Amino acid sequence: MKPVPTRRNVKNDVEPAADAHERARDYLGLAQIERPLAAARAGRHRIRDHLLILMMFRHGLRVSEAIALRRDHVDLAQSRLWVPRLKHGLSVEHPIEGDELRAIRRWFGLRDDRLPWLFVSERQQQLSRQAVNYLLSAAGDRAGLGDVHPHMLRHSCGFALANRGYDLRLIQDYLGHRDPRHTAHYTRTAASRFDGLW
Numbered sequence: 001m002k003p004v005p006t007r008r009n010v011k012n013d014v015e016p017a018a019d020a021h022e023r024a025r026d027y028l029g030l031a032q033i034e035r036p037l038a039a040a041r042a043g044r045h046r047i048r049d050h051l052l053i054l055m056m057f058r059h060g061l062r063v064s065e066a067i068a069l070r071r072d073h074v075d076l077a078q079s080r081l082w083v084p085r086l087k088h089g090l091s092v093e094h095p096i097e098g099d100e101l102r103a104i105r106r107w108f109g110l111r112d113d114r115l116p117w118l119f120v121s122e123r124q125q126q127l128s129r130q131a132v133n134y135l136l137s138a139a140g141d142r143a144g145l146g147d148v149h150p151h152m153l154r155h156s157c158g159f160a161l162a163n164r165g166y167d168l169r170l171i172q173d174y175l176g177h178r179d180p181r182h183t184a185h186y187t188r189t190a191a192s193r194f195d196g197l198w
Contacts, residue, residue, distance in 0.1 A: 027155035065084065089176030157175070
């Protein structure tokens with residue numbers, strides 16, 4: 001009787017995926033964030049694009065969350081933004097800083113439509129994921145940073161908060177993570193953890 005060939009468990013033969021801190025750096029530091037923001041100010045839709053990049057960074061927005069934002073999510077009187085998270089994330093209210101509030105007011109001042117979305121295209125439609133990818137990539141190129149993609153801004157937010165010394169739970173709630181493991185790599189690799197060792 002012939003022996004039955006055993007099936008190789010391909011899953012176990014694969015090298016384990018690199019941990020987040022071993023992967024190539026996929027975020028921008030605070031000084032680097034200023035460069036695509038400045039580049040966006042020089043573009044065709046400078047007020048909208050600058051605001052979009054600023055809000056994606058400040059609030060750690062996924063691209064789908066950014067384009068789904070509505071005008072009524074912004075409370076100008078109280079300087080608050082309602083952030084509805086996707087992927088079963090925790091939706092929360094964030095404060096809006098002064099420079100961001102001024103940028104929102106400028107953007108609203110340019111608009112003469114009654115569309116519900118916060119970010120709209122020149123064709124008066126909801127901004128698409130592809131449009132956001134394109135404008136971020138173009139801003140990154142003009143800023144000399146190469147390919148900048150939307151999720152880099154979310155990661156940049158997480159690392160910026162961790163480097164300021166905020167604890168894991170606060171960052172987890174701010175980014176809307178249900179699982180703290182998704183937040184842990186920001187705090188584990190924060191440079192501020194090692195301040196004062198020498």
